[in-house]
Amino acid sequence: xxxxxxxxxxxxxxxxxxxxxxxxxxxxxxxxxxxxxxxxxxxxxxxxxxxxxxxxxxxxxxxxxxxxxxxxxxxxxxxxxxxxxxxxxxxxxxxxxxxxxxxxxxxxxxxxxxxxxxxxxxxxxxxxxxxxxxxxxxxxxxxxxxxxxxxxxxxxxxxxxxxxxxxxxxxxxxxxxxxxxxxxxxxxxxxxxxxxxxxxxxxxxxxxxxxxxxxxxxxxxxxxxxxxxxxxxxxxxxxxxxxxxxxxxxxxxxx
Numbered sequence: 621x622x623x624x625x626x627x628x629x630x631x632x633x634x635x636x637x638x639x640x641x642x643x644x645x646x647x648x649x650x651x652x653x654x655x656x657x658x659x660x661x662x663x664x665x666x667x668x669x670x671x672x673x674x675x676x677x678x679x680x681x682x683x684x685x686x687x688x689x690x691x692x693x694x695x696x697x698x699x700x701x702x703x704x705x706x707x708x709x710x711x712x713x714x715x716x717x718x719x720x721x722x723x724x725x726x727x728x729x730x731x732x733x734x735x736x737x738x739x740x741x742x743x744x745x746x747x748x749x750x751x752x753x754x755x756x757x758x759x760x761x762x763x764x765x766x767x768x769x770x771x772x773x774x775x776x777x778x779x780x781x782x783x784x785x786x787x788x789x790x791x792x793x794x795x796x797x798x799x800x801x802x803x804x805x806x807x808x809x810x811x812x813x814x815x816x817x818x819x820x821x822x823x824x825x826x827x828x829x830x831x832x833x834x835x836x837x838x839x840x841x842x843x844x845x846x847x848x849x850x851x852x853x854x855x856x857x858x859x860x861x862x863x864x865x866x867x868x869x870x871x872x873x874x875x
Contacts (some may be wrong), residue, residue, distance in 0.1 A: 679763060769796065
């Protein structure tokens with residue numbers, strides 16, 4: 621059986637919108653005969669390893685729970701899936717799958733440069749094959765890679781945190797991109813319909829009365845999985861929590 625894995629650690633940046641995300645995925649999984657697992661308790665002190673780095677513990681957790689799995693989709697809890705979304709597990713070719721990061725290229729370039737200089741000298745990474753870690757699909761063949769990933773974290777934890785704090789370049793996403801490249805893991809970049817990100821920059825969010833288009837959920841026609849990241853402060857105070865609830869209410873009924 622395939623599995624969707626999410627992180628929603630109770631008490632850690634707790635937000636009701638995480639529950640809405642989990643609920644949409646639970647409903648989609650039930651419809652498609654897919655297991656759904658949500659990690660609600662940290663495995664390490666969050667001062668040592670933040671929630672984002674808990675993602676790849678999914679294999680150990682499933683095996684410890686005796687849950688059979690073929691492929692695992694690791695997806696962030698600031699996403700929402702359309703109830704009619706097709707089964708993306710059928711499109712993986714049994715590879716490590718993700719979607720190209722299609723957002724702020726200044727941030728991506730800065731993150732690649734900063735982490736590269738500090739931790740990945742000699743590994744070449746470009747924005748056109750750099751993926752967003754909010755949607756990734758792995759399988760049993762990636763167990764060895766995941767062990768290497770956490771060995772890397774253990775050995776370089778202080779340098780990783782220093783990069784985050786000094787250069788403001790995110791947590792897990794860029795190191796995972798580098799490690800995929802360094803260890804020659806075959807990567808398949810899937811269609812952005814499975815991780816439609818940075819909706820604000822795509823002019824898909826109505827966040828000001830001065831905007832020229834109608835106040836509708838335009839992104840519903842642009843993809844199947846909506847990632848409500850990188851939404852700045854705006855005149856209507858419509859943050860990611862507003863959009864995830866409004867989208868859920870339209871697609872699934874009032875939450």
